[in-house]
Amino acid sequence: MDLDLTYPAVSDLRLRARRRIPHFAFEYLDSSTGEELQARRNRDALDAVLFMPDILKGPIEPEFETPFMGQTYGRPFGISPVGMAGVMWPGAERYLASFAHQARIPYGLSTVATRLPEEIGPIAGDMGWFQLYCPSDPEIRRDMLRRARDAGFSKLILTVDVPDDSRRERQRRAKLTLPPKITPRVIWEVLTHPQWAIGTLKVGSPRLRLPESYVDTTQARSSLAHAGHIIRGAPDWDTLAALRDEWQGDLVVKGVMCPKAAKKLVTAGVDAIWVSNHTARQFEPGPASIDALPIIRQAVGPDMPLIFDSGVASGMDVLRALALGADFVMLGRAWHYAVAALGQKGPAHLMHILTDDMKLNMAQLGVQHFDELANRLV
Numbered sequence: 001m002d003l004d005l006t007y008p009a010v011s012d013l014r015l016r017a018r019r020r021i022p023h024f025a026f027e028y029l030d031s032s033t034g035e036e037l038q039a040r041r042n043r044d045a046l047d048a049v050l051f052m053p054d055i056l057k058g059p060i061e062p063e064f065e066t067p068f069m070g071q072t073y074g075r076p077f078g079i080s081p082v083g084m085a086g087v088m089w090p091g092a093e094r095y096l097a098s099f100a101h102q103a104r105i106p107y108g109l110s111t112v113a114t115r116l117p118e119e120i121g122p123i124a125g126d127m128g129w130f131q132l133y134c135p136s137d138p139e140i141r142r143d144m145l146r147r148a149r150d151a152g153f154s155k156l157i158l159t160v161d162v163p164d165d166s167r168r169e170r171q172r173r174a175k176l177t178l179p180p181k182i183t184p185r186v187i188w189e190v191l192t193h194p195q196w197a198i199g200t201l202k203v204g205s206p207r208l209r210l211p212e213s214y215v216d217t218t219q220a221r222s223s224l225a226h227a228g229h230i231i232r233g234a235p236d237w238d239t240l241a242a243l244r245d246e247w248q249g250d251l252v253v254k255g256v257m258c259p260k261a262a263k264k265l266v267t268a269g270v271d272a273i274w275v276s277n278h279t280a281r282q283f284e285p286g287p288a289s290i291d292a293l294p295i296i297r298q299a300v301g302p303d304m305p306l307i308f309d310s311g312v313a314s315g316m317d318v319l320r321a322l323a324l325g326a327d328f329v330m331l332g333r334a335w336h337y338a339v340a341a342l343g344q345k346g347p348a349h350l351m352h353i354l355t356d357d358m359k360l361n362m363a364q365l366g367v368q369h370f371d372e373l374a375n376r377l378v
Helices: 010-020 023-030 037-047 092-103 117-127 138-150 169-173 184-191 194-203 227-231 237-246 259-268 289-300 315-323 333-365 370-376
Strands: 066-068 071-073 077-079 107-109 128-132 155-159 250-256 272-275 306-308 328-331
Touching (some): 010 023, 010 333, 023 184, 077 092, 077 107, 092 117, 117 128, 117 138, 128 138, 155 237, 250 259, 289 306, 289 315, 315 328, 315 333
Parallel strands (some): 077 328, 155 250
């Protein structure tokens, strides 16, 4: 099968993923909150970022290697942490961490992943970033940091845009629980997706292994009251100061949309700011992330490292974010669509889709380097 002809875009991977995994898994991955207006706002705002093409520039051979935060990555994009990744496809964390190490791009492991940092850290190697939903108990927090550090994770991502739950109505309608409750509906969904079912039998039922190591796991709970939810706190500025003292590597704060807060983060000594609206999964009536990006860039100045995500679905979207002030771009859903659609072949194919799209669009723009993109904005 020629993957480039069969699945030429992220949207094609999404459709195949939807056919290959149970309904409850797809709804968790694909859904936003409310009426999903912010998800559409993200998409519309990205589409509204236009460039003026150029002509007669000769051969364009972009240099995709990207220095960022003391490391050189193979591309200006990486793999965002996605909670419960093993629900989307059995072994997803291992597939993606292994690919990230091979391709030299960052891999973010979520606190609420289905595998432990001790397992995934050595696979990701020096490409591993650890995402923290900060526990309310400081002893648990410090132990998580120790385990992440000992597992080889070099960068810590503090997610700050989940002070409480969001409704995520599609997820509720799908009745997702962790571990999945055995109901006739769940049995039917599993039986009608045999590859997912066989893979899950091989790797074991998806569980939030890191949070569960700190709580009583004898009770089945809904996905809105799982172990990660139970230990999660609502971090404040004092929590950030404590983390800055406790973590001796790079500290990234994810989920920033407010320019005033971004300026305060610079003063607080964080190493990078991650502009994100959680891909519309937390708060519906907010602005599109891409609209917030240049405002935050102006607020923090040219030297503060900025990461961008939320709705990125193509190489062109990566270029849009870089043009508007991002130093690096992360994608979450797209990588998990790819794994659910194509298994171990998925990440490499998505890398090809994104890279080829960037290269061909940069040829149309007549730019060799990412720092030239802003000059072609309309």
